[in-house]
Ligand SMILES: [Zn+2]
């Protein structure tokens with residue numbers, strides 16, 4: 001049994017795509033062993049939360065969703081780590097973010113640089129609520145961090161709105177840029193201008209890339225790309241490769257596919273140059289097979305990598321990027337509205353509106 005305090009905690013429980021949310025109240029449980037009890041300051045609603053909520057992907061219910069969490073340390077378990085990934089001392093009231101997957105460090109995948117695929121992995125915002133489990137998602141007043149979670153203390157200058165997506169979208173793009181081995185003065189195509197795509201534009205701009213082109217169907221999202229560092233924007237299927245073009249005569253050195261659509265992947269194949277690198281990031285839900293001509297991959301000698309979540313040092317890179325550049329790109333403005341836990345259905349409805357890049361819960 002967990003030791004309970006007089007204080008209470010609340011969580012919004014997800015019971016399935018068409019079921020109403022349940023606001024459950026429970027005594028706040030003290031952290032055990034190496035656990036850390038955190039108060040949730042803000043949790044932005046990720047596109048993958050929406051996939052689950054709409055039934056496009058399966059979750060074991062009841063679940064506490066929400067994994068783009070900014071927290072504040074309330075209490076350390078007796079064996080909890082007192083330093084973060086960068087070696088900073090941790091103390092009560094520190095604002096922190098943490099890796100989306102707590103991993104064991106010993107299994108096959110942990111030993112092969114894939115901690116996010118740990119066979120004993122514990123994924124925040126994706127777990128089923130068990131009888132004796134503490135809260136483990138962002139749609140709750142508190143979250144208990146378990147052993148194997150890598151914590152990063154937030155630098156003071158990063159505001160909570162900019163910090164929300166750090167542990168999912170921002171760190172995933174840090175991993176995508178690392179995987180692409182993006183070099184200065186390369187040409188970059190970003191497909192999609194949601195949170196992933198806009199963040200990718202910002203990272204590419206900062207490298208600096210020679211050019212950053214963003215293609216997006218939705219005009220509202222498309223006009224956000226330039227403030228995030230895109231040098232050009234276009235509608236899908238309108239870019240043509242021009243051998244007389246001084247910058248991209250043969251196509252793009254690196255393509256970051258962030259839309260998750262089959263059309264986006266086909267555009268990536270068409271617009272990558274011969275010898276180019278394509279990173280697929282957006283497709284995180286089941287979809288129809290895409291009609292890909294394999295000969296294109298062979299003749300163009302393309303390298304194609306899938307990137308799903310990230311390694312712990314990518315989260316550190318994401319926090320570092322945000323600390324340096326949160327004023328260069330309007331990340332904070334992407335979270336326009338925050339809702340209380342009791343208004344979660346209103347928040348979800350707002351998040352489903354494609355004009356909103358992110359909506360957040362402030363428990
Ligand atoms: Zn996410």
Ligand SMILES: [Zn+2]
Nearest residue numbers: 104107110118
């Ligand atoms: Zn493992």
